Amino acid sequence: MKNSDIFLKLYNKFDQYMRKEFDKGSRSGHRYLIDELSRSNNLFKFYRDDLKQFAELRNAIIHNTHITDKKDGIAIAEPHDEVIERYRNVLNKIYKPKTAIDICKKLYNRDAFIANKETKIITIIKEMYDKTYTCVPVIEKDHLVGVFSENVLISYIAKHETCKIIETSINDIIDLIDVRQHQGEFFVFCKPTETIYDIKQFFLDDKIDDKRLEMVFVTENGKKHEKVLGFITAWDLID
Incomplete structure (x- = not known):
């Protein structure tokens, strides 16, 4: 032919x-x-x-x-x-088309680094440095508690003239990690069936009030209060 x-x-x-x-x-x-x-x-x-x-x-x-x-x-x-x-x-x-559930990092896979309330922030900082992460999700019982980021660390240091990072856990800075409180970044929630192109569009339209989109969380109906199935960063969209 x-x-x-x-x-x-x-x-x-x-x-x-x-x-x-x-x-x-x-x-x-x-x-x-x-x-x-x-x-x-x-x-x-x-x-x-x-x-x-x-x-x-x-x-x-x-x-x-x-x-x-x-x-x-x-x-x-x-x-x-x-x-x-x-x-x-x-x-x-x-x-x-690939969907959000296809490309996201599943919570307990080897390539997904997550923290919980008891995690020491020095442990998170070292992992962020080694893997060049900018954000780390904080998860409890599969639900999102918040996100630790470079901006969260800066906010913590700025609010405490003397801080003992080695002894500090997520529990000690719980008020700073709420996704609604972040100064320089924001986060989006989506359904598992959203296509990779919908996710790419999120990152292309990534500025809200001068904040940049850092991470997309996949939940059953795209709602914040639901169990997190996985999360997506811009790096996960590279073919």
């Missing part, structure tokens, strides 16, 4: 997917659908430019052919193998 035929097969399947999945009629054009869906769907917003370029290539294949003595014309635009592979990969990510 020629690459142009493979490409058109991928295109037609995707066109049908958009119309069926998002209940769009047959009258709307392919590129119009992409633009329309990009306004409300972060997944389409992320791949909008790529998808529109593929649509232009499709038009070049369909509408520009050499007329021969055979029944069918010959396509002027014959896509390279790399183009076919790129289109297929983009479409697969659209059909089956």
Whole structure:
């Protein structure tokens, strides 16, 4: 099968997917659908430019052919193998996008460092230094108590002229770690089914009152009071 035929097969399947999945009629054009869906769907917003370029290539294949003595014309635009592979990969990510629960650090996995109320802050500071973390969740019985961060440490030192960090535990600074009290950062809660593109958009829109988004917590319904299933940082979004 020629690459142009493979490409058109991928295109037609995707066109049908958009119309069926998002209940769009047959009258709307392919590129119009992409633009329309990009306004409300972060997944389409992320791949909008790529998808529109593929649509232009499709038009070049369909509408520009050499007329021969055979029944069918010959396509002027014959896509390279790399183009076919790129289109297929983009479409697969659209059909089956990774979700928050797929990419988050689960609470008790080896790669997830968490603290509790009894944890000494010197232990947290050493781990943050070794792993270049900026924030560490404080968890009790799977629920979020707060987040220890560089700004929390600075606030603690600023409020105590004499402080014994080696002896200090999270319990001693519990009022400073509340996610609503952080000075330089904020945190978001999301459902497990949110796509990776929804999470990426959180980080792209990461400024609220000059605070930066540091971490997204995954809970059953995206509510703060629910059990934490995992958490996501910007580093977890790198493909």
